Amino acid sequence: MTKYVIQRPPQNDEELWWAVRATFGVKIPRTKVCPHHDTPFDAFSDAYFARHPMAMWLGSRGFSGKTFTLSLLGMMELTYLGAFVSILGGSGAQATRVHESMTELWNTKGAPKHLLLKDPTKYDTYLSNGGKARTLMASQTSVRGPHPSRLRIDEIDEADLAIIQAAQGQPMRKENYLGEMVETNTVFSSTHTYPDGPVTYFKRDFQEKGFPCWTWCYKETSNPVDGWLDPDEVNRKRLEIPAQMWRNEYDILEPNFEDRGIDEASVERMFDPQWDIRDGKEGYYYQFLQPRPDRDYVTGVDWAKSRDFTVIITWDTTVLPWKMAAFEKINRRPWPAMVGRLNKRWAMYGGKVVSDNTGIGSVVSDYIEYPKGAYRDDLTNLTMAGRIRSEMVTECVQAVENADLLAPRIKSMYDDFRFVTPDDLYNNTQSAHLPDTIAATALAWTARKGETRHAAAPVSLTRENSPWKI
Numbered sequence: 001m002t003k004y005v006i007q008r009p010p011q012n013d014e015e016l017w018w019a020v021r022a023t024f025g026v027k028i029p030r031t032k033v034c035p036h037h038d039t040p041f042d043a044f045s046d047a048y049f050a051r052h053p054m055a056m057w058l059g060s061r062g063f064s065g066k067t068f069t070l071s072l073l074g075m076m077e078l079t080y081l082g083a084f085v086s087i088l089g090g091s092g093a094q095a096t097r098v099h100e101s102m103t104e105l106w107n108t109k110g111a112p113k114h115l116l117l118k119d120p121t122k123y124d125t126y127l128s129n130g131g132k133a134r135t136l137m138a139s140q141t142s143v144r145g146p147h148p149s150r151l152r153i154d155e156i157d158e159a160d161l162a163i164i165q166a167a168q169g170q171p172m173r174k175e176n177y178l179g180e181m182v183e184t185n186t187v188f189s190s191t192h193t194y195p196d197g198p199v200t201y202f203k204r205d206f207q208e209k210g211f212p213c214w215t216w217c218y219k220e221t222s223n224p225v226d227g228w229l230d231p232d233e234v235n236r237k238r239l240e241i242p243a244q245m246w247r248n249e250y251d252i253l254e255p256n257f258e259d260r261g262i263d264e265a266s267v268e269r270m271f272d273p274q275w276d277i278r279d280g281k282e283g284y285y286y287q288f289l290q291p292r293p294d295r296d297y298v299t300g301v302d303w304a305k306s307r308d309f310t311v312i313i314t315w316d317t318t319v320l321p322w323k324m325a326a327f328e329k330i331n332r333r334p335w336p337a338m339v340g341r342l343n344k345r346w347a348m349y350g351g352k353v354v355s356d357n358t359g360i361g362s363v364v365s366d367y368i369e370y371p372k373g374a375y376r377d378d379l380t381n382l383t384m385a386g387r388i389r390s391e392m393v394t395e396c397v398q399a400v401e402n403a404d405l406l407a408p409r410i411k412s413m414y415d416d417f418r419f420v421t422p423d424d425l426y427n428n429t430q431s432a433h434l435p436d437t438i439a440a441t442a443l444a445w446t447a448r449k450g451e452t453r454h455a456a457a458p459v460s461l462t463r464e465n466s467p468w469k470i
Contacts, residue, residue: 009080009178013045016076020044023079025108026072027226033219040069040221043187043214047073047150050183053171056206056213057189058199060250062237063218063229066189067094070152071101073187077150078131079112082176084148088136088167090158090190096122098154099135129177136167143167149174149182156190157197158387164188164198191249193390194427218250242397248422260418261425266401267417271409280412282309282331285341288408289316289325297325297351300444301342302436303364304332311436312342314349315405315444322448324407325349329436339367347371354443357381382443384434393425393434396442405441413437 010016020026030041043057059066077083089095103120106113115127125133136142138159143166151171156164171184192199206213222229238246243263278286291297296318304310310333314326326345330338346353350371357364365381384392399405400417407413416435424433 013041016045016048017041019080020072020076023108023110023112024072024075024105025110027228028069028072029216029220029223029226029228031220031223031225031227033223034217037216037220038214040065040216043216044069044073046212046214047185047187048076050150050185052211053184054168054186054188054206054209054211056199056202056211057187058192058213058215059189060217061191061193063221063234063250064191064216065221065228066191067098067154068101070154070187070189071098071105074098074133074150074152075102075105078125078127078133079115079129081149081182082127082129082131082178083150083182084130084132084134084146084174085150085152086134086136086146086148086167086170088143088151088153088159088164089138090155091138094155094158095135095138098152099123099125099133102133138163140166143170146170147172149184151184151186152189153187154189156188156202157193157199158190159198161198161201164202193249197427240398242394242401244422245394245397245426261420261422262397262417263401264418266403267414269403270400270405270417271407271414273409275406276408278327278408278410280327280329280410280414282329284328286327286408286410287325288327289323291325291349297349298322298444298447299342299345299349299351299353300440300442301353301355302439302443303356304330304338304436309436310338310341311440312345313437313440313444314345314351317351317448321404321406324405324410327407327410327413329412335363336367339364343367343369343371346374350374352378352380352447354380354382354447356384356439356443358383358385380447382446384439384443389434390426392442392446393438396438396445397425399445405445 010019017028017030020028028041028044030039032039043055046052046055057066074085074087077085087095087098089098102125105111115129117126117128123135134146140163143163147170149171151167153164153167168186171186173184174182176182188202190199203213218229218234221227222231222234241250244261276288295316297314298317299312299314301312302310310330312328313324315322316325328341330341342353350373355364368379416437420435420438424435
């Protein structure tokens with residue numbers, strides 16, 4: 001094993017850039033592209049030299065390399081400063097990913113492996129120069145324990161604000177193996193996802209205190225001078241991401257409070273006025289495709305809470321695009337009455353049902369009746385909260401923008417999709433309100449990877465004169 005002797009830590013930005021390249025074989029982009037952005041190396045050097053006690057890194061989702069750059073920063077601090085580095089994430093898994101990325105860097109050609117006292121574990125790394133890295137769980141107990149010199153927090157917009165605030169008290173100045181004092185520094189790294197989340201909170205706080213907010217996007221990491229990202233990969237990913245989400249989280253890096261959350265042209269394409277036009281009134285059952293035994297169906301149902309409607313939407317999922325078969329919106333009624341509507345629908349169409357059980361526990365489940373021939377796993381109860389909710393909504397919006405859903409122009413539902421904001425779609429706080437029709441559609445769309453069985457026996461019903469009218 002080649003032993004690399006570190007004579008002294010880098011003293012300025014130029015030395016730091018070359019030290020990173022020589023030690024771990026990485027060129028950190030330092031070429032500015034967007035006039036209003038910084039470069040990853042701007043943020044990196046500011047944190048390494050602790051020019052400010054705290055700083056925020058805001059980067060576009062996936063393509064900015066925030067997590068890897070944070071890992072690289074930790075490795076440089078361990079190796080050259082002998083620092084104690086704590087790693088916290090929006091979740092325990094996110095923090096673990098940062099530490100795993102650090103561990104992988106030991107496999108590079110120039111890495112000073114001789115400094116390792118023992119093989120890194122999932123949670124700790126110890127070096128002979130006193131350097132130490134520790135992964136923290138996202139809990140009050142975990143973040144109140146250690147006192148590192150450097151605290152690295154990844155994906156703060158997915159974290160609990162109270163836990164981040166508790167962790168802020170961790171960093172303390174410490175003397176290193178050179179007899180020098182390692183100054184404290186905390187980095188808050190994230191994509192700005194939620195208008196009322198931790199990023200928004202700390203941006204305001206940092207502005208008042210004069211701490212920097214370093215911002216960059218995929219254009220900096222794919223620049224032709226010292227970038228590492230393949231521009232073709234960016235172009236491929238752009239086709240997979242909802243247009244509004246791309247503008248918010250990949251281009252401008254900040255949620256928009258006013259713009260619409262779903263591409264308008266895609267919404268117009270989804271709701272075909274030539275098929276049919278209906279008001280979507282409360283209390284009416286609308287049937288657009290009659291049940292057939294040779295077709296597959298999925299029904300999504302979002303139950304009425306304090307200010308909502310119960311929405312039950314059945315889709316013919318036999319081929320893409322899915323076609324809406326039936327629609328119903330019901331105001332608050334006794335649970336047996338509302339669940340009774342789903343029971344009738346399921347008996348008619350068969351197939352699968354995906355139900356939102358957020359905040360209602362087993363109340364609904366006790367009333368749901370399996371139709372003849374249904375299996376236990378034909379019913380799925382999901383809790384639309386946190387990351388699960390975000391992923392469900394994102395995939396639903398992608399389905400709309402990929403033309404995977406087709407429906408008559410039901411005016412109430414059409415307006416929900418037209419005017420929903422990014423805040424309503426992607427903000428998990430109580431201040432946001434995901435429209436019931438979008439929730440029901442997102443729930444149904446989660447069943448697309450499963451196999452649906454054929455429908456039950458056909459039942460013929462009219463629409464406006466349906467006996468289901470309440």
